Amino acid sequence: MWINSSSLLLGTNLKMNQTAAETGRFIIELAEVLPRSFGQYFIIPPFTSLAAAVRARDESELPVWIGAQNMHWEPSGAFTGEISAAMLTALGVDLALLGHAERRGLFHETDEDLQRKVQAALAAGLRVLLCIGETAGERANAVGLETVGRQLKIALNGIAADQAPMLQVAYEPVWSIGAGGTPATPDDIAPVATAIRGLLVSQFGDGGGAIPILYGGSVDPTNAGIFLQVPEITGLFVGRAAWTPPGFLAIVDSARDMSGRQS
Ligand code: PGA
Numbered sequence: 001m002w003i004n005s006s007s008l009l010l011g012t013n014l015k016m017n018q019t020a021a022e023t024g025r026f027i028i029e030l031a032e033v034l035p036r037s038f039g040q041y042f043i044i045p046p047f048t049s050l051a052a053a054v055r056a057r058d059e060s061e062l063p064v065w066i067g068a069q070n071m072h073w074e075p076s077g078a079f080t081g082e083i084s085a086a087m088l089t090a091l092g093v094d095l096a097l098l099g100h101a102e103r104r105g106l107f108h109e110t111d112e113d114l115q116r117k118v119q120a121a122l123a124a125g126l127r128v129l130l131c132i133g134e135t136a137g138e139r140a141n142a143v144g145l146e147t148v149g150r151q152l153k154i155a156l157n158g159i160a161a162d163q164a165p166m167l168q169v170a171y172e173p174v175w176s177i178g179a180g181g182t183p184a185t186p187d188d189i190a191p192v193a194t195a196i197r198g199l200l201v202s203q204f205g206d207g208g209g210a211i212p213i214l215y216g217g218s219v220d221p222t223n224a225g226i227f228l229q230v231p232e233i234t235g236l237f238v239g240r241a242a243w244t245p246p247g248f249l250a251i252v253d254s255a256r257d258m259s260g261r262q263s
Helices: 020-033 047-060 085-091 101-106 111-123 136-140 144-156 161-166 186-204 245-259
Strands: 008-013 039-044 064-068 095-098 127-132 167-171 213-216 235-238
Touching (some): 008 064, 008 245, 020 245, 039 095, 047 064, 047 085, 095 111, 111 127, 127 144, 136 144, 144 167, 144 186, 161 167, 161 186, 167 235, 235 245
Parallel strands (some): 008 039, 008 235, 039 064, 064 095, 127 167, 167 213
């Protein structure tokens, strides 16, 4: 399931949507319509759908990573309501989504929490998809780059270069996410993506140059390919628009047609 740096990475976070049976069907139906040669897909369902998602991944042989939306940094213990990295790997989960804007904003996850989570996920053998992004207020005060740099540096502090192949970073400006969000423009994204790449290369060397950087926030079939023309953006992290098989396929088609990147 390895991708090289020229491949695209595209997937969706289902947030608090779909039962286990619905997610299983979703992946089986996706496997019938998605091109296999596109790159690497990922689906990040609720915890209760993970086992069904892993089964559907294995049955369909779709090149899809199954991800969890969160995890605790401790391996076990008195943490009611939490799930550990070991529990996820035991299920066959590939990836942990860490630091989504809703986790940071609604559930008060801090950069220090995320540092612990990144370390625990990588130590357990999970891939990490780390989300970073500035709020509307930070953008208005022109400190977006500082916010994104701080989030990235703290979350990845202490991670060694040999772990870089397990990392993926999603730049998701908070003001662009969800029904009330406005999609960012390539001009908004380009300087941030360049700064993220610079930080990754300064920490990991050549390995930092190969870490996928995804854009997320109000991605839909009309704009998906445009984001992929931004230098350093090598993938898309989609919410609402990819929650049905036709919606997911429309984004893949748009990414292929408009990005100029044929697989
Ligand atoms: P959206 O969600 O595509 O529905 O804006 C993106 C996200 O929350 O990652």
